[in-house]
Amino acid sequence: MNENKMKNVTLFALTWPIFIEILLHMLMGNADTLMLSQYSDNAVAAVGVSNQILSVVIVMFGFVAQGAAILIAQNLGAENNPTAGKIAVMSISLNLIFSLILSLALFIFAKQILNVMDLPIELMGEASSYMQIVGGLIFVQALIMTTGAILRSYGHTKDTMMVTIGMNIVNVIGNFFVIFGPFGFPVLGVVGVAYSTAISRFIGFIVLVLLLVKRSEGELDFRSFFRYQKHHVKSLLRIGIPSAGEQLSYNASQMVITYFVAQLGTIAITTKVYTQNIMMFIFLFSIAIGQGTQILIGHMIGAGKIEDAYARAIKSLRISILISLVMASVIYVATQPLLGIFTHNATIIEQGTFLLLMTVALEPGRAFNLVMISSLRAAGDVKFPVYIGIIVMWGVGITFAWFFAIYLGLGLVGIWISFIADEWIRGTLMLRRWKKRYWVDMNFIDKRQNV
Template sequence: MKKKTAKLSLFAITWPLFIEIMLYMLMGNADTLMLSLYSDNSVAAVGVTNQILSMVIVMFGFIATGTAILVAQNLGANQHKEAHEISAVSIGANLVFGLILSAAVFVFSEQLLNLMDLPPELFDEANSYLKIVGGFSFIQSLIMTISSIVRSYGFTSDIMYITIGMNVLNVIGNYFFIFGTFGFPVLGVEGVAISTTVSRIVGLLAAIYVMKKRIPGSMPLSLLFRFPKKHLQNLLHIGIPSAGENLSYNGSQMMITYFIATLGTQALTAKVYTQNIMMFIFLFSIAISQGTQILIGHMVGANEVELAYKRAMNSLKLAIMISIASAVTASFFSKKLLGIFTDNPSIIELGTILFLLTIILEPGRSFNLVLISSLRAAGDVKFPVYIGILIMWGVSVPLSYFLGIYLEMGLVGIWIAFIADEWLRGLLMLWRWKSRLWMRKSFVAAK
C-alpha cells in the first residue's frame, strides 16, 4: 500500500477530489435552483439555515481533519497498525459527537434561527429544514470521517463515485417533492430536507462498504468506543486547532450574514445566488489544497520535508492561476449565470458587481486554502488558528459592518471586507510557509 500511495501524483489524487467537491456544490446548487422555481423566499430560508449547518459540519471536521493528517503521516512512515487504530477511534468518536450535536440542533433550532435575526416570512421554512437536516447531521459526521480515511489511503476516486450517487438521489428526491411528480406531496423546503437526508444515509452505507473493501487488514472494531488516550489526544491535538480556523471563519460568516439579514430578503437572496456560483470558482483551489494535504502528510511522515516545501509552493502557483482565470470567466458571464437562478434585475445587477470584486478576492483565498492545508499536514496547526481569529474578527467582521452597514455600501462593502480578510491572512500564511518554522514541528515519523 505504501508503494501505491507514494507514487500518486497531485493530479491523480486531485481530479477525483475536484469532481467530488464539485458534485457536493452541485447538490447545494440543485437545492437552490429547484427551490428558485418554487419560491425566492425558500431560497433565502435555506441559505441562512445552511450557514448554521456549516458551523455544525465544521464541528465534525475537527476529528475528520485530524484523522486525515494522522492516517496519512502514519502511512508515509509505514505504520499501518497505527493507521488502522486511529481510523477506528475517529469513527467512534465522531459518531458519539455527531449524535450529541444533532440532538442539540434539533432541540434548539428555533433559538439558533432567532440568533440570525431571520425575517419573519422565512422562519417556518428555515426551522423545518434545520430540524430535519440538522437532526440527522450525525450521518454527515460519519461520511466525513470515513471519507477522510479512504482518501488518505489514496482511493479518492471511490469517494467521488459515492458523491455522484448521492447527487443523483438528491436531485431525484428534490424533483419529486418540489414538483409533486408521481403523486408525491409538494413539500417545498421540507421535501428538499428529506431528500438531502435520505441521499446521505445511502451515501454512508456506500462509504462503509468501500472502506471495508479498500483498506487492507482488519480494523480493530473494539476501539470504536474505547477511545485509547494516546490516539484520542493525537486526534484532538491536530483536529481541534485545525477546526478552530474553520470554526472562526464560519462564525464570522454567521455574524456577517446577520448584518446582511438587516438589509432585507433581497440582499440575502443576492448573497446566496452569488456565493453559490462563486463556489465553482474556488472549487479548483479546494481540490488542489486537499490533494496537496494528502501528499504532504505522506511526505512529512517519510521525513521528506524539502519535497513537501516545494509541493506546497507549486500547488499554490497552480491554484492562483486557475482561480484568476475562473473568476474572470465567471465575471464575464455573470448576468447569464445569475439569470439561471432569478429574473430579478436588482439582484442580477448587484451580483454582477460582486463578481467583478471576486476577481480580486479569489487569488487571496487560494493562498489560504492551499497553505493552511499544507501547514496542517505538516503538523503546524496552531498558527492558522491564531491568525484566523485575529484577522476574521479584527478585520473582516468590523470592516463588513463599517462598510456595509455604517457607510451603507451594502453587499459591495461587505465583499470589500472579504477581500481584505483573505489577502491579509493569505500573505501571513505565505510568510509562515516560507519561514520553514513548520519543519520543526513533531510528526509521526519522529516519534
C-alpha cells in the first residue's frame, strides 16, 4: 500500500479493527481467567503470576516488531515499497531466532524464575507447568507480533483483527474441553489451558503468514529471510531497541510490583488479577488509538508532512483522554456485577471495587503515555521515552509501591497510588516533549538509507 492509498485513510478506519483485535486478545486472557475461576482461585493466581513474567518476555520480542512497523510505515510514506518489503521479511527472521532462544530459556528455568517472584508454595506446581508450556512455545507469539505489525503498517488492520477472532474461538473451545471435561474429555486444568493457548497461537500465526504473502502483492523479498543487509538491521535496532525498551522497563517494574503483591498473600494476587483484567477494557481504547496514530504519523513523517503529524498526535490525545475518563467511570458504576462474574469472595469484591474507583484517576494519565509515546516513536524520537520511563517507573513507581503498600501497610491501595503517580508524571513529560518539537530537528527520516 503506497502513500496514495494511505493519504485518505482516517484514524477511525485504522483504529477500529485494532481496537477489536486488542479487545479479543484481552478477552482471550479474560477467558482463561474466567474459565479457570470456575476451577479454582489458586489456578487463577498461578496463571496470573506466570503471565506477568511472560508479558516481560513478549515485550522483548517487540523491539524487532516495533522497529519494523515504524520503518515500514516511513518507507511506504516515502513510496519506497521495495525497501519496506525487505525490512518486513528480515524482521520475521530476526525475531524467530531471538524468540527461540528465549523460549528454550523459559522451558528450562521456569521454576527458578518463579522462585525469584517469591510465589506462595501452593501455586508453584501449576504456575511452573503453565510457564513451561506457554513459555516454551512463546516464540510463536513473537512471530504473530511481527507479522501482525507488518500487516498493520501496510494498512491491513482488518486482517489481523479477523485472525484474532479465530484465535479466540479456538482458545475458548479448547479451554471448555480441558476445564469442564465434556463428553468424558479429561479435565486438565492449568496444563490444559496452557496447551489451548499455545495451539490457538500457532494456528493464528499460520493464517497471518498466508495473509501477508497474499496482501504483499509480490513486494516481499523472501531472500531477506536469510540475507540481512547491515544498514537495515542497524536502522531496525536503532528504532526497535529503544521503542521496546520503554515497554520492557514498564513490564519489569510491574514484575517487581507483583513481587510486592505476592508478599501480601494469595487473596491480594487474585484481587489484582481480577481488577486488572477489568481495567484492560478501559485502556484498550488508548492502545488502539495510539497504534493507529503511530501508523498515520509514520506515513506522514515519511512523506514530510510535519505539521499534519503534530496536529494528529494532539487530536488523538484529546480523544483518548475523553474516552478513558468516560469508560473508567462506567466501569466503576458496574464494578460489583463485573467482579461477581469472576468470584463470590466478598474480600476480593470489596477491595476490587475501591481499586476501580481509583482507576478513574489512573486511566486518563495512562492515555497520555499510550498516545504520546506512540507518536514520538513514529517521529523517530525513540530514546526520550526510555530514559524518562526508567527514571519515573523505578524512581517513582517502584518507590511509591514499596512505601505505600509495604511500609505504610496500605496493601493494594498503595500499589494503585504508585500506578497513578507513575502514569501522570510520565504522560505530562511526554506531552511536553512532543510540544517542544525536538523530533522535527532529528534528521532520521532525511538521512534514511540510500536504498
